[in-house]
Amino acid sequence: MQRETGTMCIMVTGGSGLVGKAIERVLQEEGPKTGEKWIFLSSKDANLMNLEETRAVFQKHRPTHVIHLAAMVGGLFKNMRQNLDFWRNNMYINDNVLQAAHEVGVVKVVSCLSTCIFPDKTTYPIDETMIHNGPPHDSNFGYAYAKRMIDVHNRAYFEKYGRRYTAVIPTNVFGPHDNFNIEDGHVLPGLIHKTYKAQMCVEEGTSLQVWGSGRPLRQFIYSLDLARLFLWVLREYDEVDPIILSVGEEDEVSIKDAADAVVRALDFRGEVIYDTNKADGQFKKTASNAKLRKYLPDYTFTPFHKAIKETCDWFVNNYDIARK
Template structure:
């Protein structure tokens, strides 16, 4: 099977007219019914907030946020039933089996099979039900492990991905293959975005199986909480005998005895982080304006790449954690870097403003603390 290069793809002759077919499939150039798969996840909830609460919903748009409780997209039958029920004209495809580094290392086969099932079912149902446009969500882990930096959209298929999560990476990479095939065979402009490390409210904050930043947020929250518990439990016996002038000294001593924050890896790995609300706003632009089959990287610039240690420092600052931070170098760093070039995005949106990293981390930490009992963890 040939995989079209971006140049070949754009030059392919076809009788397909995108604008005419959009009008034909919609019945008019009017209402747009958008189905968001994975609608209850990190990015889905961010899109819902931007659309519903920040006033980005346009006249004539109807938004449907589909959760896994409503349809198991690994089932072709349930996927078709969901499309039959909602009859979308457009789809934002976010649904996926996801997990952090160590879960991926343990379950590469599961990540491959489940994501291939989900992606094939969604894209084929979209085709069968006449969906005009699908925007799927990929990941920078799809890029080759051995490559030159920065990576860009033309380099996806230049070699195998990092071995730690090859199952997930290849499954996500195949969406690009399917999009190109749907265009070649049917003229459909299904496309995909490639965000870097996404974080924000409604993330999965599971320490064992979550991604790096939400896992750090949960660990730091617990370390901070354990320190406070230690403080009050150890302080109580002193209350009758310690004068107020010595109270601060007791506090400092007990803080120093609190449990340290343990971080897996050396902290040297480099990552580009994108706030989920920024990504949501960019998704709306891609859905409404971006007209290429070739995917587009959605990321902050190379100059905003951070080490994991930088991320740890931001989380520690956001929570006001004053305990010790220990890096467990016996744990893997994963891919040491995957620097992405956002030049294509900047060509289209040169003035887009990303939320400053520390501000986004602070907002996420505040949300997690306020919603600890119900947050995914």
């Protein structure tokens, strides 16, 4: 497959997930830039834990640029149960994708990390220089260490081959096309699904059970905001060092605040009960977006309550096809 001169062939791994679908929607609404060809892969196209399948899909499409979103992911309780699986599966995926990208001459890879990679014992706010300063929280050390290794990969490819492979570190992402599984999903989509089901039975006196105390703090980023920032990183950001993509520290909310926002968006009228027998996980992961603001001082994030309402509306309207 020959590349056309001057074109960017951008391949997105994990293209059918939360962030991949958000990037696809932003491109549909705003249009790709001239000369950009986009390919969105799903798990049906290749098993990225298998090197030969990964090489084959890279040889087939021969991308010039890659947004690497594919990963084994899950919420707090799935991580606690499956740390070994999270470590091994994500190490295979990341090593295969970066190696295959290098072999076909990909100019730039933008991988997706997570703020859970940061040390558990640290000072706040955390920033990009602090990733390797100590062990992550015990609850998800397998996933966290596997994601940290992408930063090591990127620096090593740059040192040996001059590759401009980098990574972004979003805070808690949510939006349409999320995984709304109550047991194994992340906190916000799980809350949305749980509230929706409680609302269906509210006349029978069903309450909303929120796991944990509601006190932990999080910075949430709407998937469509993250998608626009991903496009900026792909097109404009030239550092190998990673960059945190997040709302400001002042926009941090508690899990209780998030639950209240979901309750309002879905107009749930029943009782809300916090199950303090369930683990809270890490109390806070407050991240600085100072580096992002240095590049994009005027970027405007979607207000949290508006993003929650849009996500809840999408879930209700797409309940039959939503991942759950």
